[in-house]
Amino acid sequence: MPETALKLLMVASEAAPFAKTGGLADVIGSLPPALHDLGHDVRLIMPWYRRVRDVTGNLRLNQRQLLIPMGDQVYRVGFRTGDLRGVPVYFIDVPELYDRPELYGEHGQDYPDNAERFGLLSRAALELVRQITFVPDVIHAHDWQAGLVPVFLHQQRGSDPFFAKTGSLFSIHNLGYQGVFPLTAGRALGLDESLLTPDGLEYHGQISLLKGGIRFADQVNTVSPTYCREIQTPECGIGLDGLLRSRADQLHGLLNGLDSQLWSPADDLALTHTYSPKRLSGKAACKKDLQEKLGLQVSSEAPIVAMITRLDTQKGIDLVLESWDKIMSRDLQLVILGSGNPDYEHRLTEAASFYPGQASVLLGFDDRLSRRIYAGSDMFLMPSRYEPCGLGQLIALRYGSVPLVHATGGLADTIFDPLESADQANGFVFHEYRHSSLLHCLDRALSTYAKPENWLKLVLRGMTLEISWVHAAKQYEGLYHLCTKELK
Ligand code: ADP
Numbered sequence: 001m002p003e004t005a006l007k008l009l010m011v012a013s014e015a016a017p018f019a020k021t022g023g024l025a026d027v028i029g030s031l032p033p034a035l036h037d038l039g040h041d042v043r044l045i046m047p048w049y050r051r052v053r054d055v056t057g058n059l060r061l062n063q064r065q066l067l068i069p070m071g072d073q074v075y076r077v078g079f080r081t082g083d084l085r086g087v088p089v090y091f092i093d094v095p096e097l098y099d100r101p102e103l104y105g106e107h108g109q110d111y112p113d114n115a116e117r118f119g120l121l122s123r124a125a126l127e128l129v130r131q132i133t134f135v136p137d138v139i140h141a142h143d144w145q146a147g148l149v150p151v152f153l154h155q156q157r158g159s160d161p162f163f164a165k166t167g168s169l170f171s172i173h174n175l176g177y178q179g180v181f182p183l184t185a186g187r188a189l190g191l192d193e194s195l196l197t198p199d200g201l202e203y204h205g206q207i208s209l210l211k212g213g214i215r216f217a218d219q220v221n222t223v224s225p226t227y228c229r230e231i232q233t234p235e236c237g238i239g240l241d242g243l244l245r246s247r248a249d250q251l252h253g254l255l256n257g258l259d260s261q262l263w264s265p266a267d268d269l270a271l272t273h274t275y276s277p278k279r280l281s282g283k284a285a286c287k288k289d290l291q292e293k294l295g296l297q298v299s300s301e302a303p304i305v306a307m308i309t310r311l312d313t314q315k316g317i318d319l320v321l322e323s324w325d326k327i328m329s330r331d332l333q334l335v336i337l338g339s340g341n342p343d344y345e346h347r348l349t350e351a352a353s354f355y356p357g358q359a360s361v362l363l364g365f366d367d368r369l370s371r372r373i374y375a376g377s378d379m380f381l382m383p384s385r386y387e388p389c390g391l392g393q394l395i396a397l398r399y400g401s402v403p404l405v406h407a408t409g410g411l412a413d414t415i416f417d418p419l420e421s422a423d424q425a426n427g428f429v430f431h432e433y434r435h436s437s438l439l440h441c442l443d444r445a446l447s448t449y450a451k452p453e454n455w456l457k458l459v460l461r462g463m464t465l466e467i468s469w470v471h472a473a474k475q476y477e478g479l480y481h482l483c484t485k486e487l488k
Pocket of ligand 1: 022339364
């Protein structure tokens with residue numbers, strides 16, 4: 001047990017295994033259980049999406065319902081209770097808002113009522129803890145979808161003794177998604193006029209829910225030290241760098257961990273063959289199976305370079321498309337699993353069609369297939385324009401697929417190039433966001449791959465790297481104590 005066990009409430013829009021579109025779900029699926037294991041009383045609140053029901057089955061609807069006023073409307077809010085490895089999860093059930101095929105939008109378009117959907121999540125979180133008389137020491141809100149939690153808490157703390165000693169931590173998992181809506185949406189959320197100003201949530205004539213979280217939380221963090229520095233600059237701050245700099249004393253950069261229970265090639269049920277650093281033969285078998293499954297030429301020699309990614313400008317897809325023919329002129333195979341921007345989906349599929357047997361582009365979000373690709377590939381390409389932390393490269397390390405990355409954000413903090421730090425080397429890094437730099441980096445990786453002994457060293461160093469959630473959870477513990485310090 002820690003010296004002081006804390007009561008912690010997490011509010012987020014996705015969590016593995018219930019609903020996942022990206023790394024946020026990995027974090028929320030792992031950080032709360034890690035904190036629970038450290039002895040804290042942790043609860044999680046998230047929406048009851050259609051997709052959650054597909055995973056958990058039809059969890060019983062609690063008899064109590066909440067009537068929550070927001071703007072001119074009153075919402076009837078149900079909740080269902082589930083479990084995340086010991087952490088109680090309260091799923092907020094409002095069918096007209098969450099019972100939809102996707103989490104945030106369809107066919108490349110956001111749902112038009114996202115302000116209302118996630119405004120209500122934030123409002124309901126505060127009402128629910130009151131209903132169940134769980135007085136949190138800290139509410140930990142994640143990304144723009146929970147950005148109003150610190151705002152509402154800040155407002156209520158002054159007048160409501162229930163929250164008088166509750167602090168808030170706001171985590172930025174990606175500054176690129178700011179939850180920007182018209183001012184009218186702010187009014188419909190019942191936000192006071194004083195909040196619709198530049199000193200509040202106003203952002204270029206609109207409102208930003210992410211800005212609300214940054215502005216009103218007691219402490220703020222992002223998910224790597226380098227990204228924490230980057231977002232405080234005009235180049236990467238997307239208009240919020242001034243606010244972030246003004247909060248520099250309360251702004252922290254904490255690297256994500258990787259859950260060894262969920263990501264382990266030694267006992268991953270999705271794999272056709274398992275393997276470990278001491279018994280690597282299964283990895284070669286996974287590679288062969290992957291080549292057969294995807295219709296690639298079966299060859300142990302040609303390295304498989306993989307990408308598993310949202311298809312978004314953030315992820316450097318344009319760089320890959322620009323260099324496509326040059327990449328394919330090398331002795332390698334390319335596998336891309338991704339979904340997102342329809343234009344990228346189309347262009348990548350077309351580009352792959354010219355290289356049958358050598359390139360495979362798979363569209364969609366498929367956890368099982370992603371695991372088989374991490375396991376079957378030799379290199380993992382992540383040329384992100386910017387990357388808050390990145391989990392793809394961490395999973396790749398664990399599965400013995402050597403990362404090739406652009407030096408930005410969390411990629412710069414986790415991947416080390418033999419040219420820069422021979423003792424720590426676990427991948428290859430390029431510094432200029434240019435296709436010539438990417439190709440040069442790829443060529444250096446290919447020449448090391450041609451020397452099996454050197455390559456094996458890199459693979460093993462990655463597979464055995466200590467990147468657990470225990471360490472990260474302990475750092476969060478420190479931040480939670482900072483959040484409550486001034487309230488005692
Ligand atoms: P981001 O959160 O920006 O999307 P991260 O690298 O932090 O990027 O996390 C991405 C997570 O989502 C990883 O767990 C990755 O394996 C997973 N992922 C991304 N795209 C897909 C996909 N098309 N199918 C399955 N998993 C995916």
